[in-house]
Amino acid sequence: MGSEAGAKKxxxxxxxxxxxxxLDETVSEVILAQGYAENMTLSNIKMGIGVLTCAFALIAQFYPKKFPENKPILIACIILYLVFNSLLQVIIYAKEKNHILFTYPLxxxxxxxxxxxxxxxxxHSDLYTLQIASSDPQSIAAHSSVELTKSVTKWFTKDGAFAEGIFWDDVQKLLDEFESEPRKTK
Incomplete structure (x- = not known):
């Protein structure tokens, strides 16, 4: 079941x-324990864009010439910083959304x-919603998405102890439901 036997969270x-x-960390543990491998492509792209964005800021800050002479470099770095930072925000908003994990196929x-x-x-809500969907919903192999919404009070005691086994079982049932769902019809 959980990765830390006997350790109460x-x-x-x-x-x-x-x-x-x-809850999100435990969901990842459950999915990865079932043999799925995490797909880090989107994270790597975001990190690459972030490194480029920081590089433009560093160039603007530490360019060896003083102000009037470095004006074109400063303007270029500021524009590139804004462009890459905006691209990063678009990726987060359009692709990442509320996703906590992307995997490769089994x-x-x-x-x-x-x-x-x-x-x-x-x-200000106690309702946790977990959704499992195909990472490529347009694929012919894509399954219909499944969703679970429950109060977090089902997984935590009143003193804050996490009932990891109960939550693990709920996630496992949702994954089983997803895997048994028929493929989407076009």
């Missing part, structure tokens, strides 16, 4: 982000698409 139930983080499976796992825990 306890959190502050007033910390919305801690609740979501522990090793040895006939599917050509992995999983796209997303979650939501609205502020």
């Amino acid at each position: 306890t959190i502050n139930l007033n910390d919305h982000y801690a609740i979501k983080r522990i 090793q040895g499976s006939f599917s050509s698409t992995g999983l796209a796992i997303s979650s939501k825990l609205p502020r």
